[in-house]
Amino acid sequence: MRLQSIIVALFSVLAATACTSSNMKETAPQSAQPTDDSGADATTATDGSGPTWHRDVAPILSTQCARCHYDGGLGPADFTDLDTVRALAPAMVGAMEDRLMPPPASDPGCQDYSGSEHLVMSDEDRERFASWVAADMPEGDPTDAVPAEPVKDTLEDPDLVLMMDNPYLPAFTDPANPGNEYRCFVIDATELGGRNIRAMAPVLGANQMVHHIVLFSVPSSTLTEDMLAPGGWDCIDGQNVGTADGMISAWAPGMLPIEFPEGTGMHFEADHQLVVQMHYFYGGSSTDGTSDQSGYAFHLVPEGEPVTPVLLAPAGNFSFEIPAGAAEYTVEDTFENNYVPLKLLGVFPHMHDLGTWFNARIRHTDGSETCLVDGAYSFDNQMTYQFREPIVFDSGDVLDFSCTWDNSEGTEPVRWGERTNEEMCFFFTFLTL
Numbered sequence: 001m002r003l004q005s006i007i008v009a010l011f012s013v014l015a016a017t018a019c020t021s022s023n024m025k026e027t028a029p030q031s032a033q034p035t036d037d038s039g040a041d042a043t044t045a046t047d048g049s050g051p052t053w054h055r056d057v058a059p060i061l062s063t064q065c066a067r068c069h070y071d072g073g074l075g076p077a078d079f080t081d082l083d084t085v086r087a088l089a090p091a092m093v094g095a096m097e098d099r100l101m102p103p104p105a106s107d108p109g110c111q112d113y114s115g116s117e118h119l120v121m122s123d124e125d126r127e128r129f130a131s132w133v134a135a136d137m138p139e140g141d142p143t144d145a146v147p148a149e150p151v152k153d154t155l156e157d158p159d160l161v162l163m164m165d166n167p168y169l170p171a172f173t174d175p176a177n178p179g180n181e182y183r184c185f186v187i188d189a190t191e192l193g194g195r196n197i198r199a200m201a202p203v204l205g206a207n208q209m210v211h212h213i214v215l216f217s218v219p220s221s222t223l224t225e226d227m228l229a230p231g232g233w234d235c236i237d238g239q240n241v242g243t244a245d246g247m248i249s250a251w252a253p254g255m256l257p258i259e260f261p262e263g264t265g266m267h268f269e270a271d272h273q274l275v276v277q278m279h280y281f282y283g284g285s286s287t288d289g290t291s292d293q294s295g296y297a298f299h300l301v302p303e304g305e306p307v308t309p310v311l312l313a314p315a316g317n318f319s320f321e322i323p324a325g326a327a328e329y330t331v332e333d334t335f336e337n338n339y340v341p342l343k344l345l346g347v348f349p350h351m352h353d354l355g356t357w358f359n360a361r362i363r364h365t366d367g368s369e370t371c372l373v374d375g376a377y378s379f380d381n382q383m384t385y386q387f388r389e390p391i392v393f394d395s396g397d398v399l400d401f402s403c404t405w406d407n408s409e410g411t412e413p414v415r416w417g418e419r420t421n422e423e424m425c426f427f428f429t430f431l432t433l
């Protein structure tokens, strides 16, 4: 099986240890456990002085919404501006109550991620905002203002910045995907060849159109003339790149830079180039005629400094079949660490449009469990979750993972594949020794 050979190859890089097969098994459909917290009790401010913009609301919105809803950001309107928020408040309350915004993400109650505080909105915050709206949205005292910690999604003082050669104007002409376009571009990475990456983050051209980016390392010898054309090529899921083989990073708005611990680094092969898969999103007429020219910035490990390698290894299931009409179909799978003790630094769950829920956890040999990711899935908000502390994946430990899909509108069963009308179930994990 392809996945197994990939994992074996990766593990053999990590440690020259004899490799045994991964233990794949598919189980019957099981109900996922989406935690519906709508009935959970929440506390309301009872100090008699209701919420104000400066003291309560602005900090909530900066933390939960402003990573996308800022001037020039991916989401419409600037939610750090009081007048704007007053005008849009009913829609905002609705989007929060329907759990549409902020877009679904893994529950930080499962694991502590870098930037956890930006991912999931608490019931308390949701209710505080609603009660502020109900009380006619008082501004309050500007001296109460709480300085908000902005999301730092760019890399400071990069050692190397590699950009797309040319600006690209998305056409948004795919009838199967109105308002969305997936385009891949080769970026010359000669300068990155042979180096070890310590940290990386995208450099965005047109922020308001970039929904997510997946970054691949591709052998130069496999690049075709079509791929090297200035306008890039149409690609979903890195088609023609080899989805699982060369992926090195994935980004969505508001994500912090990927950073590996001191003493570790991700090696970039000398005869490889970068391919970026850009997911462009039509942000409304204000972006008509706007081109994008994005790229990636890197911190590099100084030459000659030894590192423990970091690898991005996919765990996945390829043999599922989601029945037509199934509203909630889950495939569960396992991957046992038959190798050396490893540490997990982060994980990137990946499905397509039908994906609704993902879960991954480690079952340790002593019977204890560590939750890695658990949350509602949105194709439009695909994130790499970086653990604040590395998680031990010891010899004998088992990675349990599951993907849940909704095919209730489908008239055909859906299986693994690279096209949007096919599905995937991947957990790409950053591993080190």
Ligand code: HEC
Binding pocket: 061, 064, 065, 066, 067, 068, 069, 074, 075, 076, 091, 092, 093, 095, 096, 101, 102, 103, 121, 253, 254, 381
């Ligand atoms: C990860 C990025 C992101 C975050 C975080 C985010 N939004 Fe959005 N939001 C978007 C995008 C993109 C759209 C545009 C269309 C869509 O995908 O629905 C949008 C649309 C909206 C809309 C609908 C606007 C319309 O045109 O009807 C509202 C309301 C909204 N967001 C509120 C919020 C609130 C409130 C928060 C914070 C609690 C939030 N959003 C956080 C990306 C985001």
